[in-house]
Amino acid sequence: MNPLAVELNSTLAARSPHVLEMLSQMGKNLFFPKGILSQSAEAKAKAHRFNATIGIATEGDKPMYLPCIHKHFAEYDPSQLYPYAPPAGKPELRQLWREKMLRENPSLKGKHFSLPIVTNALTHGLSMVGDLFVDPGDHLILPDQIWGNYRLTYGVRNQGVFRQFPFFNSADGFNADGFRTVLTATAREKGKAVVILNFPNNPTGYTPTVAEGEAIVTVIREVAEAGCNIVAVTDDAYFGLFYEDSLRESLFGRLANLHPRILAVKIDGATKEEFVWGFRTGFITFADGHGGEDRTAVEILEKKAMGLIRATISNSPHPSQTFVLEALRSPDYPREKEQKLQILKARAMEVKRVLSRDEFRQAWDYYPFNSGYFMCLKLKKVDAEALRVHLLERYGVGTIANNATDLRIAFSCIAKENIAELFDLIHQGVKDLS
Numbered sequence: 509m510n511p512l513a514v515e516l517n518s519t520l521a522a523r524s525p526h527v528l529e530m531l532s533q534m535g536k537n538l539f540f541p542k543g544i545l546s547q548s549a550e551a552k553a554k555a556h557r558f559n560a561t562i563g564i565a566t567e568g569d570k571p572m573y574l575p576c577i578h579k580h581f582a583e584y585d586p587s588q589l590y591p592y593a594p595p596a597g598k599p600e601l602r603q604l605w606r607e608k609m610l611r612e613n614p615s616l617k618g619k620h621f622s623l624p625i626v627t628n629a630l631t632h633g634l635s636m637v638g639d640l641f642v643d644p645g646d647h648l649i650l651p652d653q654i655w656g657n658y659r660l661t662y663g664v665r666n667q668g669v670f671r672q673f674p675f676f677n678s679a680d681g682f683n684a685d686g687f688r689t690v691l692t693a694t695a696r697e698k699g700k701a702v703v704i705l706n707f708p709n710n711p712t713g714y715t716p717t718v719a720e721g722e723a724i725v726t727v728i729r730e731v732a733e734a735g736c737n738i739v740a741v742t743d744d745a746y747f748g749l750f751y752e753d754s755l756r757e758s759l760f761g762r763l764a765n766l767h768p769r770i771l772a773v774k775i776d777g778a779t780k781e782e783f784v785w786g787f788r789t790g791f792i793t794f795a796d797g798h799g800g801e802d803r804t805a806v807e808i809l810e811k812k813a814m815g816l817i818r819a820t821i822s823n824s825p826h827p828s829q830t831f832v833l834e835a836l837r838s839p840d841y842p843r844e845k846e847q848k849l850q851i852l853k854a855r856a857m858e859v860k861r862v863l864s865r866d867e868f869r870q871a872w873d874y875y876p877f878n879s880g881y882f883m884c885l886k887l888k889k890v891d892a893e894a895l896r897v898h899l900l901e902r903y904g905v906g907t908i909a910n911n912a913t914d915l916r917i918a919f920s921c922i923a924k925e926n927i928a929e930l931f932d933l934i935h936q937g938v939k940d941l942s
């Protein structure tokens with residue numbers, strides 16, 4: 509093991525032994541090298557005559573660039589677009605995202621957590637969680653309603669084992685009892701669990717109520733108190749898109765600094781929140797079980813995360829970070845975001861209005877939804893995949909079949925005035941096949 513990794517791990521062993529236990533073998537091996545990047549940073553500060561360290565080309569005191577590219581970005585200073593961004597991301601963006609998190613998550617007030625590290629959007633942040641914390645055979649605790657890509661990331665790539673529980677209970681609320689059962693069994697068997705919480709949920713569009721959120725936190729705290737190390741990950745991809753009476757903040761705020769055996773990891777980003785899917789700008793943020801001023805563990809995790817970034821993508825795209833940063837600074841940002849939220853909310857409400865029609869009752873139930881981009885029908889009579897193919901071929905309607913019964917509808921991309929027609933066509937498709 510590299511001496512720098514040994515040093516990080518021995519500090520963790522002394523200050524936060526449970527966090528060290530949570531790391532995968534790769535997580536233990538990781539460190540941030542004192543290589544080209546730190547020598548360049550030193551030169552940036554001190555090399556006043558010639559700086560021959562950076563691996564980009566320059567002209568005058570600016571990065572070299574092609575006018576045929578720059579003509580599209582004339583408003584921007586080339587230095588804000590073309591050079592590499594730092595491995596952890598642009599410092600001003602990290603700071604503003606942290607402030608946004610604090611503003612939008614009142615539970616974070618007074619808690620201590622790392623500066624968000626920029627990732628190549630959420631998928632990358634989630635895969636960093638896998639590399640840092642999941643060894644082959646480790647248990648991932650998830651509901652049965654999940655974003656399918658977790659299987660590739662944590663199952664195929666990290667060879668973790670999925671322990672799932674039914675998302676909803678018989679009262680159509682979040683199934684905290686099922687969660688407790690599965691987490692407790694893993695605690696007994698493994699002594700370590702990686703919990704993935706995704707609200708607003710893909711695919712159901714459900715965010716728990718405040719009371720259900722408290723129940724989730726209680727389960728995690730009690731299982732940790734009984735001696736299990738828990739990496740509690742919140743995948744907040746659809747954060748902020750809350751339309752009804754649900755929890756309106758991330759559980760990260762409640763899980764931060766809760767217990768030495770709980771490491772909270774927040775995965776979020778601009779992808780869906782700021783409607784910039786292709787920009788690839790996300791964040792990973794850590795909060796360990798220490799309250800107060802002891803930042804040792806999160807600083808070590810930051811270094812390991814930066815080492816992982818350096819080893820895989822080196823750094824995230826610079827232009828996207830600049831564009832997101834400018835948006836966060838813009839006085840128009842809150843108003844423009846609110847407008848888009850209202851458009852999505854109106855679509856969600858229209859879906860509910862249309863679905864209340866009696867004629868649909870025989871064809872499907874639907875899972876509770878109150879947030880995000882999606883809702884799911886639970887089909888009563890026909891196979892979801894058969895219906896999906898039929899809708900596509902006969903009516904030109906695209907949906908996603910999650911399993912034999914569940915059909916996912918992304919109302920986020922259907923105009924309000926077309927929603928009734930969409931469900932009429934789906935209903936017609938069910939009638940054709942029954």
Ligand SMILES: Cc1ncc(COP(=O)(O)O)c(C=O)c1O
Nearest residue numbers: 629630631655706710743745779
């Ligand atoms: C729950 C969830 N997490 C993460 C992602 C990935 O987001 P990104 O495009 O930022 O990688 C998605 C995208 O569909 C998602 O639904």
